[in-house]
Amino acid sequence: EIVVTQSPATLSLSPGERATLSCRTSQSVSSYLAWYQQKPGQAPRLLIYDASNRATGIPARFSGGGSGTDFTLTISSLEPEDFAVYYCQQRINWPPITFGQGTRLEIK
Amino acid sequence: HLQLQESGPGLVKPSETLALTCSVSGASISSGGYYWGWIRQPPGKGLEWIGNIYYSGSTYYNPSLKSRVSISVDTSKNQFSLKVTPVTAADTAFYYCARDDYGKVDYWGQGTLVTVSS
Numbered sequence: 001e002i003v004v005t006q007s008p009a010t011l012s013l014s015p016g017e018r019a020t021l022s023c024r025t026s027q028s029v030s031s032y033l034a035w036y037q038q039k040p041g042q043a044p045r046l047l048i049y050d051a052s053n054r055a056t057g058i059p060a061r062f063s064g065g066g067s068g069t070d071f072t073l074t075i076s077s078l079e080p081e082d083f084a085v086y087y088c089q090q091r092i093n094w095p096p097i098t099f100g101q102g103t104r105l106e107i108k
Numbered sequence: 109h110l111q112l113q114e115s116g117p118g119l120v121k122p123s124e125t126l127a128l129t130c131s132v133s134g135a136s137i138s139s140g141g142y143y144w145g146w147i148r149q150p151p152g153k154g155l156e157w158i159g160n161i162y163y164s165g166s167t168y169y170n171p172s173l174k175s176r177v178s179i180s181v182d183t184s185k186n187q188f189s190l191k192v193t194p195v196t197a198a199d200t201a202f203y204y205c206a207r208d209d210y211g212k213v214d215y216w217g218q219g220t221l222v223t224v225s226s
Binding site for chain 2: 001034045089096099101
């Protein structure tokens with residue numbers, strides 16, 4: 001099983017700041033990595049797929065990068081509604097798929 | 109506009125069967141092109157993929173759950189279902205149904221909490 005590890009566990013930033021979240025996989029997943037946002041009481045929402053492609057309706061301030069085993073999600077300028085938990089997920093050997101443990105982005 | 113909605117009991121006794129149904133609207137499962145799956149999340153914890161199904165009935169399961177899980181599809185009702193048996197307290201979680209685009213989960217239901225307790 002491919003293990004997905006996210007860092008940091010919690011990131012404390014202020015609105016307007018730039019956020020960089022990291023995701024590492026235990027073996028190469030090429031570009032088959034996605035990012036999801038989950039707000040309290042809601043289902044996750046797909047933000048980025050295949051490492052760098054924004055899903056439908058996702059604002060341009062969200063961007064993804066990386067390939068192989070190291071990936072990043074960048075939020076260029078944080079809006080109040082961006083504070084949430086973010087998960088990365090690999091699909092290179094789908095099925096199955098595996099998720100990281102999440103990064104909580106909180107208001108500083 | 110594609111929507112998914114989970115339904116089923118919110119409380120299940122240990123050793124019994126958890127059974128949930130996902131109703132799909134805005135798209136036809138039998139059109140093909142996508143898998144339909146289940147993902148769960150224990151309260152306050154991370155996400156775990158359970159399995160998926162194609163309209164033809166072809167299924168894939170998480171190896172860690174395979175012996176206890178089954179997923180079925182009813183194309184006439186545009187629904188798919190999940191069964192987990194026997195359940196323990198460790199199966200207490202929010203259960204989400206979702207559209208699985210070859211590993212890219214692009215539509216999710218709102219989720220339903222299932223508690224395993226006597």
